[in-house]
Amino acid sequence: MKDCIGSKLPNGLTIEHAIGLFHVHAHKDECFFRFATSFIPGAAICAGKILESLWSVLNAISLSAHTSTLAHRVELLDDHACDSNHKKCLGMTSNLCKQYKNADKTYRERQDDYEKQSNGIDAATLSIWHWEVVHAEATHLDNPAAMDIYMARVRNVEDALHGAVDHSCEGPRSPVQIYFDLAVVIEGAQ
Secondary structure, three states, X not given: OHHHHHHHOOOOOOOOXXXXXXHHOOOOHHHHHHHEHHHOOOOOOOOXXXXXXXXXXXXXXXXXXXXXXXXXXXXXXXXXXXXXXXXXXXXXXXXXXXXXXXHHHHHHHHHHHHHHHHHOOOHHHHHHHHHHHHHHHHHOOOOHHHHHHHXXXXXXXXXXXXXXXXXXXXXXXXXXXXXHHHHHHHHHHO
């Protein structure tokens, strides 16, 4: 993209490489943490794809388009795509307001969840985790592997079944850490 239109982009524009949530699960496991929009600061939860959502609407005209000439097919698809865009423009304000209210509600709920979980973790561990997240987000553009900190740290399933989970911090483990270790063991055993 930079080769094709790079000269037309504003100076200083940062382009994030991402894979839409609809497709990222079909990639390798590390692609989820490195390229899913869920882990890009400010991107939030978004599908990242719009064309696929139009297919169901355009399927209704597929018989007409299939039997038409090339020029008529282009006009038919163009007319229906323009109609779809027009309808989206008409409903954009109410849709964005609805999404904003939902995002605000969800943010408050997740903030409460975060505070509840943070209260069960010792301050030193929380500080280390916070630094890891800040560092990963600051360096992920140049080094996507920095986002691998979000992956579960288990040596292998056999060790996990015997309780040999790789702990990144020293000292006694909190009930929250024990619970997450158990969850990783259960998932690995499935």
